[in-house]
Amino acid sequence: MPGTITSERVDGALAGIEHRWLVHRDGLPALELDLAGLAHALRALKERAGFESATFVTAVDRLPRVPRFELVHQLFSLAHNERVRLHTRLADGENAPSCTQLWPGAAYMERECYDMFGIRFEGHVGLKRLLMPEEFEHHPLRKDFPHQGIEPDRLYREWDKKRRAEWHPEAAR
Amino acid sequence: MGALKPVPETREDGFFATRIDALINWGRKNSLWPMPLGLSCCGIELMAxxxxxxDLARFGAEAARFSPRQCDLLVVAGTLTWKMAAAARLVYDQMPEPKWVIAMGVCSSTGGMYDSYAVVQGVDSILPVDVYVPGCPPRPDAVIDAILKLQTKIERERPLARILAGPGVSDERGTGARTYQPNDAVRKSVYDLHPHDPRARKG
Structure with missing residues (x-):
């Protein structure tokens, strides 16, 4: 929140990077950034403002809105016992900068983000699906994905068909 | 003896006459070996x-084995996801016949509250289920009741008819008659045999 000790340190670290403070109901210091400035901002917050831990990296799909995605980083400073949250708007198909160089623990969260929303992270060395099978075609947490799925049994059926063809090649048509 | 029903007048000579179906079924139903496929909270109730x-030992079904090769009762206890479905089907295929399946809890019976892209909406879409147990999770008494119901079902089977009918005539359950009508996908999978099954090598 503007005017607090946290915000002064964050503002100091983010000097030269365009950012805007948000007022959220939970009272956590939150700011909005442009995608272009995100990588610099994350590095500055770690190195200059002392946020040595990334609590989570996630995304929100606000479908009718353009751009549709909102990438959320929440950072935590152990030394100051303070948190800050970063919101970045992102269109479908745009790549986000990976923060795994700064916080290796964010790798799983970025993988989950890719799995669920289809947001690709530039600089992530092992960006593959975390929860869904690797052959899965959709990104389930997108708002335009039906919650009952699109052919949810497809992968099982394919596996079953292949297996039966191996058992009884003459029966497989 | 219960279901064995010996012919009374032959009992005094140290032997009795009964149907061989009754004898086989009596042995099968009182020595079920469950394969616990504990997938979520139902697994805890299963352990209880x-x-x-x-004390499931009262009904002869306490010998849980963690190798499907040694089991004849698959208890699907919990939420089966599509990612897990292939593994569950493999476990079922590796069990020697005769084999039975209990869908324990609403998740494995119908998908339960998980009306989701990730969850199998009832394990009967990949496995032939004998007894469904409602509850979230069901109490151990309910599952014991399911095992008793399965025992009465086994009592009605005709294993000898299956042996005499030869391969390919009766269904894989050895009942000699279709006792359930699953959907098309399951009915197809029920009749497909494992390559190790002797009936698969007939042609």
Missing amino acids: MLGPKF
Whole structure:
């Protein structure tokens, strides 16, 4: 929140990077950034403002809105016992900068983000699906994905068909 | 003896006459070996059921084995996801016949509250289920009741008819008659045989 000790340190670290403070109901210091400035901002917050831990990296799909995605980083400073949250708007198909160089623990969260929303992270060395099978075609947490799925049994059926063809090649048509 | 029903007048000579179906079924139903496929919270109730308090040993079904090769009762206890479905089907295929399936809890019976892209909406879409147990999770008593119901079902089977009919005539359950009508996908999978099954090598 503007005017607090946290915000002064964050503002100091983010000097030269365009950012805007948000007022959220939970009272956590939150700011909005442009995608272009995100990588610099994350590095500055770690190195200059002392946020040595990334609590989570996630995304929100606000479908009718353009751009549709909102990438959320929440950072935590152990030394100051303070948190800050970063919101970045992102269109479908745009790549986000990976923060795994700064916080290796964010790798799983970025993988989950890719799995669920289809947001690709530039600089992530092992960006593959975390929860869904690797052959899965959709990104389930997108708002335009039906919650009952699109052919949810497809992968099982394919596996079953292949297996039966191996058992009884003459029966497989 | 219960279901064996010996012919009374032959009993005094140290032997009795009965139907061989009754004898086989009597042995099968009182020595079920469950394969616990504990996928979520139902697995905890399943452990309670096997433990001393509820004591499934009273019904001869306490010998849980973690190799499907040694089991004849698959208890699907919990939420089956599509990612897990192939593994569950493999476990079922590796069990030697005759084999039975209990869908324990609403998740494995119908998908339960998980009306989701990730969850199998009832394990009967990949496995032939004998007894469904409602509850979230069901109490151990309910599952014991399911095992008793399965025992009465086994009593009605005709294993000898299956042996005499030869391969390919009766269904894989050995009942000699279709006792259930699953959907098309399951009915197809029920009749497909494992390559190790002797009936698969007939042609």
